[in-house]
Amino acid sequence: MPSGIIIKGIGGFYYVKTENGIYECKARGVFRKDSKIPLPGDEVVISVIDEEKKKGYIEEICERKIQLIRPAVANINQIALVVSVKSPLPDFVLLDKLLITVMQKELNAIICINKIDLDEGYKDVIIDCYKGTGVETVCVSSVLNVGFEQLAKMLEGKTTVFAGQSGVGKSTILNKILDSYVMETGEISDKIERGRHTTRHAELLELKSGGFVVDTPGFSSFELSEIEPKELQNYYPEFRDYIGKCRFAGCSHISEPGCMVKSALENGMINKDRYGRYIIFYNMLKDKQRRKYS
Ligand SMILES: Nc1nc2c(ncn2[C@@H]2O[C@H](COP(=O)(O)OP(=O)(O)OP(=O)(O)O)[C@@H](O)[C@H]2O)c(=O)[nH]1
Ligand SMILES: [Zn+2]
Structure with a gap:
């Protein structure tokens, strides 16, 4: 059969x-x-x-091998995290949460920085922020028509879901990648800035060079789930070299003395903003855990 x-x-x-x-x-x-x-x-x-x-x-x-709930799709192996340099500005909290989830599910991540025509310089801030994670980044603009060849290369042979806040340009990028497919693209309007709610069935679109991309509605909110606070560190690739080397076993890398993650932070080896959000997420997960057991 x-x-x-x-x-x-x-x-x-x-x-x-x-x-x-x-x-x-x-x-x-x-x-x-x-x-x-x-x-x-x-x-x-x-x-x-x-x-x-x-x-x-x-x-x-x-x-x-894997199943996502939203979008409901099976066996993907890559998530392209899309952000734009402007309109909207990057939601770094969302981006980090998405990246944590990608790491937790052991998928490959790529970061796609869009709309570089709107602010050439700001892309470097984003690149710098995620440099330590080892995640590949690509800069694109549909207005300038740049970056798509490189992006397409990163999609080859993979099954990729595009994720990212509303209005960053996921549909536009998909349309560029799949020039033989026609998809709905939003107009610049208040509606998009506030977030558009569309439900669509996920569909796998085949790439000419092999592999698939999943056409999905974007989502703008996200909750970390099923992560123990002490597990969180494992989803920060830039912590990897230091985990297990702190003075205290079970170090949370927040206030303990002799913390190697914190000394890496002080030496500029770990991005300060990424670390700042790690603390926020850690405390959030701690709170959740406390509520669960009280
Ligand atoms: N200046 C500029 N605008 C872009 C670019 N790419 C997309 N846009 C515009 O950004 C707006 C949002 O693009 P979409 O592709 O609908 O964004 P989306 O991420 O699919 O949005 P949702 O469906 O709401 O999740 C549209 O008006 C696009 O024309 C770009 O490279 N440069
Ligand atoms: Zn530590």
């Missing part, structure tokens, strides 16, 4: 890309019984019932 990957699901039909093209498939009732809903990104085995009309049934869903 042929196997393939679900690229989208609409109204009970799943579109499965195989070596022999795309099949419109229904899911066997057995999945519903197990409350197992096929998702875009799922690797599946199908049976073909009509080769000419390209129709079939999903017979089996392979084990998911």
Whole structure:
């Protein structure tokens, strides 16, 4: 039986890309019984019932390597965190939270700095902030039409979700990347500045060079979940060299003496703003934990 990957699901039909093209498939009732809903990104085995009309049934869903809830998509392996240098200014709290989640899920991250036509200089502030994380950054502008070749290279062979606050230009970037796909793009308006709420089913769009990008609505709020305060340090790649070397085992790197993270901070090895937000997140998670157990 042929196997393939679900690229989208609409109204009970799943579109499965195989070596022999795309099949419109229904899911066997057995999945519903197990409350197992096929998702875009799922690797599946199908049976073909009509080769000419390209129709079939999903017979089996392979084990998911990863599943995102919002957007509901399976088996992605990269998240492109999009920020713009202006209109809107970067929400660094959101960006850090997204990066923490990417690290927690062991996905690859890239940072895509958009709208560099609006402020050439500010991109360096962003680059500097994330230099220590080792996350690759790329600067793009659809107005100047620059950076897309480099971005496309970073997407090759991966399944990438674009994430970032409303209005940073995710749809615009996707349109540039997939010039043969047409997607909805917002207008500059108050509506966008305040955040637009659209729900769309996630869809995997195939890249000419191999790999997929996921077309999803942007989200502008985000809660860290299921992270123990002491775990947080592990999701800061720039802390990695110092963790376990502090005077106290279980150092939170906030107020303990003999902290190697803090001395790295003082020596300029760790970005001060990133560290400042680490403290905020740490205290937030501590609070959450206290509430949970009190
Ligand atoms: N100056 C400038 N404007 C841009 C650029 N890229 C996108 N924009 C504009 O920014 C606005 C928002 O772009 P979208 O692509 O809709 O942003 P989005 O991130 O998909 O927004 P949501 O759908 O709300 O999450 C649009 O008016 C775009 O024309 C750019 O490189 N430079
Ligand atoms: Zn420490």
